Every structure is written in structure tokens, then in C-alpha cells.
Amino acid sequence: MMTLLFLAVLAVAGMACAYFKTAVPVWSAVIGATLLVFSIAGEPSVWLLALSWIAFALVAVPLNYLPLRQQLITGPILDTFKTMVPQITDTEQVALDAGTVGFEGELFTGRPRWSRFIKKPLHELTTEEQAFIDGPVEDLCDMVDEWEVSHYRAGLSENAWEHLKSHGFFGMIIPKQYGGLGFSAVAHRAVLEKVSSISSTVGSVVAVPNSLGPAELLLHYGTEDQKNHYLPRLADGREIPCFGLTSTTAGSDATSISDYGVVCKGQWEGKEVLGIRLSFEKRYITLAPVATVVGLAFRLYDPEGHLGEEEDIGITLALLPRDLPGMDIGRRHFPLNNPFPNGPIRGKDLFVPLDFLLGGEKYIGQGWRMLVESLSVGRAISLPSSSTGGAKMAALATGAYARIRKQFNLPIGRFEGVEEGLARIAGHTYAMSALSRQTASAVDDGEKPAVPGAIAKYHATEMSREVIKDAMDIHGGKGIILGPKNYLGRGWEGAPIWITVEGANILTRSLMIFGQGAIRCHPYVLKELQALQIEDEDERLDRFDRLLISHVGHSISCAVRSFVLGLSFARFAVVPGDRRTRKYYRKLTRYSSAFALLADVAMLTYGGKLKQKEKISGRLADVLSQLYICSAMLRRFEHEARPAADQPILAWAFHDAIYKIQHAMRGVIDNYPISWARPLLRFIIFPLGRQERAPNDRLGHKVAALMLSPSDTRTRLTRGIYTSDRAGHPVGVMERLLPDVIAAEPLERKLLKAQRAGEITTYTFEDQMAEAVENQVITQAEADLLRQLRVRVLDVISVDDFDLEDIQGGLSQTADAAREAGRESGDQAKADKKAA
Numbered sequence: 130m131m132t133l134l135f136l137a138v139l140a141v142a143g144m145a146c147a148y149f150k151t152a153v154p155v156w157s158a159v160i161g162a163t164l165l166v167f168s169i170a171g172e173p174s175v176w177l178l179a180l181s182w183i184a185f186a187l188v189a190v191p192l193n194y195l196p197l198r199q200q201l202i203t204g205p206i207l208d209t210f211k212t213m214v215p216q217i218t219d220t221e222q223v224a225l226d227a228g229t230v231g232f233e234g235e236l237f238t239g240r241p242r243w244s245r246f247i248k249k250p251l252h253e254l255t256t257e258e259q260a261f262i263d264g265p266v267e268d269l270c271d272m273v274d275e276w277e278v279s280h281y282r283a284g285l286s287e288n289a290w291e292h293l294k295s296h297g298f299f300g301m302i303i304p305k306q307y308g309g310l311g312f313s314a315v316a317h318r319a320v321l322e323k324v325s326s327i328s329s330t331v332g333s334v335v336a337v338p339n340s341l342g343p344a345e346l347l348l349h350y351g352t353e354d355q356k357n358h359y360l361p362r363l364a365d366g367r368e369i370p371c372f373g374l375t376s377t378t379a380g381s382d383a384t385s386i387s388d389y390g391v392v393c394k395g396q397w398e399g400k401e402v403l404g405i406r407l408s409f410e411k412r413y414i415t416l417a418p419v420a421t422v423v424g425l426a427f428r429l430y431d432p433e434g435h436l437g438e439e440e441d442i443g444i445t446l447a448l449l450p451r452d453l454p455g456m457d458i459g460r461r462h463f464p465l466n467n468p469f470p471n472g473p474i475r476g477k478d479l480f481v482p483l484d485f486l487l488g489g490e491k492y493i494g495q496g497w498r499m500l501v502e503s504l505s506v507g508r509a510i511s512l513p514s515s516s517t518g519g520a521k522m523a524a525l526a527t528g529a530y531a532r533i534r535k536q537f538n539l540p541i542g543r544f545e546g547v548e549e550g551l552a553r554i555a556g557h558t559y560a561m562s563a564l565s566r567q568t569a570s571a572v573d574d575g576e577k578p579a580v581p582g583a584i585a586k587y588h589a590t591e592m593s594r595e596v597i598k599d600a601m602d603i604h605g606g607k608g609i610i611l612g613p614k615n616y617l618g619r620g621w622e623g624a625p626i627w628i629t630v631e632g633a634n635i636l637t638r639s640l641m642i643f644g645q646g647a648i649r650c651h652p653y654v655l656k657e658l659q660a661l662q663i664e665d666e667d668e669r670l671d672r673f674d675r676l677l678i679s680h681v682g683h684s685i686s687c688a689v690r691s692f693v694l695g696l697s698f699a700r701f702a703v704v705p706g707d708r709r710t711r712k713y714y715r716k717l718t719r720y721s722s723a724f725a726l727l728a729d730v731a732m733l734t735y736g737g738k739l740k741q742k743e744k745i746s747g748r749l750a751d752v753l754s755q756l757y758i759c760s761a762m763l764r765r766f767e768h769e770a771r772p773a774a775d776q777p778i779l780a781w782a783f784h785d786a787i788y789k790i791q792h793a794m795r796g797v798i799d800n801y802p803i804s805w806a807r808p809l810l811r812f813i814i815f816p817l818g819r820q821e822r823a824p825n826d827r828l829g830h831k832v833a834a835l836m837l838s839p840s841d842t843r844t845r846l847t848r849g850i851y852t853s854d855r856a857g858h859p860v861g862v863m864e865r866l867l868p869d870v871i872a873a874e875p876l877e878r879k880l881l882k883a884q885r886a887g888e889i890t891t892y893t894f895e896d897q898m899a900e901a902v903e904n905q906v907i908t909q910a911e912a913d914l915l916r917q918l919r920v921r922v923l924d925v926i927s928v929d930d931f932d933l934e935d936i937q938g939g940l941s942q943t944a945d946a947a948r949e950a951g952r953e954s955g956d957q958a959k960a961d962k963k964a965a
């Protein structure tokens with residue numbers, strides 16, 4: 130009995146030290162004191178006490194006596210560590226150096242400081258920014274007809290272009306001193322969200338000049354002359370920019386571009402000057418067909434040594450005017466029926482003076498670093514915001530349509546099968562919106578959120594693909610038939626585009642989110658890697674020693690916390706929140722500890738090979754992402770003053786995310802290469818088995834119901850998009866109709882009851898109305914109201930039809946003429962052959 134008590138007290142004391150991550154001397158003192166108390170009491174057996182003291186001495190003495198610790202423990206580990214750390218390539222080093230670490234770093238500690246995080250207010254729009262959204266952005270939405278843009282014009286009208294230029298849409302990120310709007314990131318996000326809710330083509334046209342491209346690069350690296358020349362012209366749309374990095378052979382592996390420039394002398398404006406002879410073949414370049422200034426990435430060579438000793442100087446950036454002799458630009462790609470300007474750019478042996486280099490000679494060979502350093506901000510805003518705008522529009526429209534459209538005498542949104550899709554749409558839209566707002570707000574806090582930007586890009590585009598899929602399914606044929614009345618089809622077609630651009634998603638998940646996060650955001654790994662670079666051996670060992678001891682303490686602490694929090698449902702974790710949300714913070718605290726443990730286990734097991742273990746790093750990326758998304762949702766909920774009516778949507782989205790976390794963690798453990806460690810990890814992380822469940826049907830029902838009628842919750846969920854019916858936009862029209870449809874439902878029920886009771890026996894709508902009035906089922910005024918409503922409902926649920934010529938809109942007259950000419954020459958050839 131005493132033996133059991135002794136062992137239990139030792140275990141509890143040790144675990145308590147680990148749980149609270151005490152320093153080594155404190156741990157030693159606690160265990161030493163425990164042993165002393167039992168030794169004085171003379172219990173349990175002498176042998177067990179002696180053995181315990183020996184074991185304690187073997188561990189505690191070297192750990193507390195630095196020279197011994199360095200000689201026996203950390204020194205040999207340092208030698209091994211040097212051989213197993215991932216080889217960080219130059220490209221990765223640049224990526225690691227760019228960007229800052231925000232709240233995502235807390236998730237790697239396993240003990241996030243929630244109060245600090247949620248108390249930090251999210252940024253709001255200024256009065257000027259709000260006025261821009263309510264004025265020029267609303268007016269732009271009024272003037273855009275997506276069918277005209279995507280089918281007839283394959284682009285924007287002159288009016289729309291003029292509106293964009295004259296109101297400074299292309300200069301949102303350009304400071305006021307250069308004539309730009311100088312908007313905050315949250316304003317930039319709000320503009321993109323609203324514009325993209327009406328047209329993804331317009332969204333892309335607005336997003337690109339404000340994302341990674343000439344303006345952003347000039348602001349950071351441009352010479353004063355370049356800034357003063359280009360920025361005012363970019364701000365007011367005199368110059369339209371594009372940026373060409375991707376080429377035929379180099380897509381995701383962008384540093385392998387074969388486009389090149391050779392430093393040489395050449396003729397420029399009648400004089401011989403030092404410059405670069407460029408050859409390139411870029412593709413997929415957004416805005417290229419209409420661009421007036423082309424940002425170009427290429428590899429620079431200096432074989433004749435004009436600039437120095439180095440021959441292969443590296444990736445370099447230049448700004449080229451469109452009308453440069455020999456520039457082949459203007460042809461278009463056609464990205465999945467979303468006709469935003471996108472196309473190839475080619476050039477062979479073009480000569481430009483050195484002045485055309487972005488940033489001048491100072492930044493020669495620094496192109497990759499310049500791109501990566503500037504990438505995180507655009508990535509955190511452009512696609513997350515535009516995807517959220519599209520998803521909000523789909524959510525609003527699908528909720529309304531599911532109430533207006535009736536089958537089997539019921540709104541289709543009342544069928545359980547449809548409810549499932551509606552709940553997913555609401556939950557994903559809530560999560561995306563919180564995520565994109567959080568990353569934009571981080572940018573306004575001065576961060577360069579590299580890992581959150583990758584999380585936001587990946588998950589916003591993936592969730593928007595899910596949302597549009599569900600929206601299409603719920604709309605049935607109404608979503609399929611393209612035309613002016615279709616508000617979903619182009620979004621559905623375009624969904625894979627956003628998955629591919631700005632870093633294709635598979636690569637983003639596997640390499641960027643966890644790959645970079647594990648090194649950049651981990652509390653010790655990057656510091657340990659940096660310690661390896663220290664020249665002085667003693668200093669290197671000292672630094673590494675301290676970091677390693679803390680790191681091991683961190684891992685042990687995460688394991689103990691993970692187990693204890695799992696066993697106790699994290700009841701003892703100190704968390705903020707109220708009656709409803711406290712349990713969410715507890716779960717996140719628990720899984721954050723488990724994630725930190727799994728991340729360490731994976732890095733220790735695979736070392737440098739973890740880079741190639743993309744299935745493992747992908748799952749860990751999912752865990753990190755969902756933890757981050759949940760945090761963003763809780764922050765949003767707090768920021769909105771915890772609206773009780775929104776709780777079901779938050780609950781749905783939260784349980785969905787936590788279930789995904791559990792799934793991903795089990796995936797990591799089940800595929801762990803050391804078989805005996807799998808049950809151990811399962812025991813530590815899931816001591817009571819898998820407890821998380823996907824959102825249940827009752828919750829799904831509540832969420833779906835929130836989508837089907839106007840309410841503050843529904844307004845909050847879809848806030849920020851264009852909902853006007855002024856210009857006849859079908860979603861705006863539907864939104865106006867929804868309250869009237871709901872108001873008429875009791876009348877419709879009365880009619881149905883009367884029909885079933887045999888009081889209405891006629892077949893056509895008009896006869897039924899007349900009969901219902903005659904039999905006093907409804908009044909004449911009510912019948913009139915139902916008649917008017919029927920006309921509006923038929924208008925909303927109807928689809929377009931066309932003459933063949935209308936859907937041949939894509940064929941230009943020139944193409945027609947060429948086809949016709951081909952046919953004629955073919956006929957002639959056949960005739961000639963016959964005659965011969």
C-alpha cells in the first residue's frame with residue numbers, strides 16, 4: 130500500500146512539474162523533497178528508496194551540473210543534431226526570413242494565451258473607407274452585369290474600367306502621398322469581398338494590382354525615381370500592372386525559371402548603354418493582355434563581368450513598358466469561363482537599360498527574396514477576401530432560394546437532406562469570414578503573416594469550393610442553366626482557379642503551412658537551427674544546451690498536458706469565455722498541447738525527411754489550420770459581443786473543425802512509422818478514445834433554419850456583400866421577395882388544407898384562387914396578394930433560354946469568317962481533287 134502511495138506521489142509530483150513546465154532545478158527540488166519525506170518516514174522499503182535515490186541522482190546531477198550536462202547529454206546531441214537537421218535550401222531560408230510570427234506561434238507552445246488574443250480588438254473601417262464601400266464600390270456593383278461580363282464581352286465594359294480608374298480602385302495599397310487611397314488591410318479586404326460577391330472577373334481585376342505586383346514591390350524596393358514615376362500612374366489607372374513569374378517549365382517551382390537576361394552593352398534611344406538582353410516566355414499572367422507595365426522575374430547572367438565577378442547573379446526583377454519593341458503581349462488564356470484578362474507574355478532578345486531593374490542595381494539578384502518578402506501580405510488578403518465574398522453571396526442566395534423554391538408543397542430548405550447542405554454553407558461561411566478578417570487585421574497590426582496567410586489562402590479557397598458545391602446542389606437546375614438569371618454558375622466554374630493560383634493548394638498545405646510553420650513558429654526549432662550557425666564552439670554549445678533543455682521540457686510538458694487535459698476534458702485549464710464558449714477554449718487548449726507534442730514527435734522522428742513526408746506534414750497542417758480557424762471564430766464571436774443567436778453557427782463550425790482536428794491527428798498517429806509508439810501516442814493524446822463528434826443533426830437543423838429567413842444572424846453572416854435590387858441583380862431581387870414569401874406561407878397553408886378538405890377542387894392557379902375566394906377560404910385581397918407573389922416567385926425560380934446565336938456569343942466574326950473561309954477552301958480542294 131505504502132509502495133503504491135509512494136509511486137503515486139512521485140508520479141503526481143513529476144507530472145505537476147511537467148504540466149506547469151517548471152525549470153530543471155525546481156523539478157529536482159520537488160522530486161528530491163518527495164524522496165526525502167518518504168525516506169524520513171522510513172517508508173516504503175529501503176530497497177525501493179535506495180533505487181529511487183540512485184535513479185534520481187543519475188538524472189538530476191547531470192541535468193543540474195552544466196559542465197556534466199554538456200559533456201554527457203547536450204554535446205553529443207548537438208553532434209547528432211547537426212547531421213539530422215533538415216537541409217534548408219536558399220529558397221527556404223528566404224521564405225523563413227520573410228514574415229512575422231503572430232498568434233499561430235502560441236498554438237505551437239501548447240498553451241495559448243487566450244485572454245491576450247481575444248481582447249485585442251479587430252480593426253474596423255474608418256469613416257472614409259466605409260464611405261468608399263458605400264459609394265464607389267456600391268456604384269461599381271450596380272453597373273456590373275456578370276452575364277454581360279462573362280459571356281458577351283469576355284471582360285469589363287469601358288464604363289466599369291473608367292469607374293475603377295477614376296475612383297482609385299487600383300491604388301488601394303498605394304499611400305496617399307503618391308495619389309493612392311492608402312487603405313488599411315481591412316478596407317482592402319472589404320472592397321474585394323463586396324466586389325467579388327458580384328463578379329469574380331471584376332474581383333480579379335481589382336485584386337491583382339493591389340496584391341503582389343509592381344506597386345507592392347515598388348513601395349518596398351523601388352528607387353525614388355521609380356516610385357515617383359510609377360506610383361501616381363498606377364494609383365489613377367494610367368498604368369495597368371501585371372507581374373510575370375510563372376513560365377512554361379517553372380510553375381510551383383518558381384525559382385527554376387528559365388527566362389533569362391544577359392548583361393551587355395546595347396543601343397537605347399540612340400546611345401550605347403549598359404543593359405540587359407532579355408528572353409522570356411511567361412504564361413498564366415493575370416492582367417497581361419491589358420497591362421501597360423510588366424513586372425518580370427528572370428535569372429540574370431553577367432558572363433562578361435560588367436557588374437562584378439559573379440556570372441550567375443540570380444533572380445532579378447524588372448519593370449518593362451508594354452510597348453517595348455519585341456514584346457509579344459496581348460493574347461489571352463481563357464481560365465474556366467472566367468474571362469478576367471490573363472495571358473502569356475513572350476520576348477526574345479529584348480534590350481533594356483539597367484534603369485529598368487526594379488530597385489536599380491542595388492537589388493540585382495535579390496528577386497526571390499523581394500517576392501517572398503512581399504508575398505505574405507497579398508496572400509493574406511486577396512484570395513481569402515474574394516473567396517469569402519463569393520461564399521457569402523452563395524450563402525445568402527441559397528438560404529433565400531431554399532425558402533422560396535417549393536417542392537412537395539414545402540420549401541426545399543425544410544427537407545433534411547437540403548438542411549445538411551445549408552448548415553455546411555453557413556458553418557463554412559462563418560469560418561472563412563472570421564479567418565479572412567483575422568489575417569487582414571494581423572496585417573493592420575503590422576504583421577507579415579506568412580503562415581496565417583497560407584492557412585487563409587488554402588482554407589478560404591477550399592471552403593469556398595465546398596460552399597459553391599453545396600449551393601449548386603441545393604439550387605438543382607436553377608444553378609446549372611447559365612444566363613443573366615444564374616448567380617452561381619461562374620462561381621462554380623471558377624472555384625478551381627483560386628485553388629491553383631498564388632501557390633497551388635496541395636503544395637501550400639504540404640510545404641507551406643506546416644513546413645514553414647514548424648520551423649518559423651515553433652518556440653525552439655528555429656532558434657536551435659540558428660544556434661548551429663554560431664562559429665564559436667563554446668558559445669554554440671552553451672546556446673544549444675539551454676535551448677535543448679527548454680525544448681525537451683516543452684515536449685514533456687506537452688505530453689503530460691495533453692494526457693491530463695484529455696483525461697479531464699481540460700476542466701482545469703484556465704480559459705476565458707462564457708458559459709457557452711468556455712468549453713471551446715478548453716478543447717482548443719487541449720488540442721494545442723497535443724498538436725505541439727505531435728509536431729515535436731514528427732520532427733524528431735523524420736528530421737530532415739519530414740519535408741518529403743507530405744502526407745504527415747499535410748495532416749499536421751490541417752491541425753494547425755483548424756486550431757487557427759477556431760481561434761479566429763472565437764475572436765470574431767467575442768468581437769461581435771457574443772450574439773446568442775449566432776451560437777448555433779459558431780457551434781456547428783467549431784465542432785466541424787474539432788472533428789477534423791481529431792481525424793487529422795489520428796491520421797498522423799495511425800501512420801506513425803514506429804509501431805510500438807502508436808498505442809502510446811493514442812493513449813497520451815486520446816486517453817478516453819475519440820470523443821469528438823461531427824456537428825449533430827439537431828444542431829444542423831437549427832443552423833439551416835437560420836439561413837431560411839431574414840434575421841440579424843443571417844445579416845451578420847453575409848454582411849459586406851452587395852445585396853441591392855436596384856440594378857435588377859437576381860440575388861437582390863430574391864432577397865426583397867423573401868419576407869413576402871414568408872408572410873404568405875400561412876395563406877398557402879390555408880389553401881392546402883382547403884384543398885385536402887375538398888373545398889378547392891379546380892386545377893389551375895387562377896381557378897383555385899377564384900374558388901378559394903368563393904368558398905371564403907381566403908379574401909379577395911389575399912388572393913390578389915398571392916397572385917402578385919406568384920408572378921415574382923416565377924420570375925425568381927425561372928431560368929434563361931436562348932436562340933442558338935446567343936450562346937454562340939463566344940465566336941467572333943473573325944473566327945466565323947476564318948471558319949467559313951476554311952470550309953470554302955476545303956470544298957474547293959475537294960472539287961479540285963475530283964476534277965483532277
Ligand SMILES: Cc1cc2nc3c(=O)[nH]c(=O)nc-3n(C[C@H](O)[C@H](O)[C@H](O)COP(=O)(O)OP(=O)(O)OC[C@H]3O[C@@H](n4cnc5c(N)ncnc54)[C@H](O)[C@@H]3O)c2cc1C
Pocket residue numbers: 372373374375379380381382412413414415416464471626629630631632633634635636637639640743
Ligand atoms: C488563372 C491563373 C492566373 C495566374 N496568374 C499569375 C500571375 O499573374 N503571375 C504569375 O507569375 N503566375 C500566375 N499564375 C501561376 C500560379 O500562381 C501558380 O503558381 C501556377 O499555376 C502553378 O504552376 P502550375 O499550374 O504549372 O502547376 P504545377 O507546378 O505543375 O503543379 C501541379 C500540381 O502539383 C502540385 N505540386 C507541385 N509541387 C509540389 C510539391 N513539392 N509538393 C506537393 N505538391 C506539389 C501543385 O500543388 C499542383 O497541384 C496564375 C495561374 C493561373 C491558373
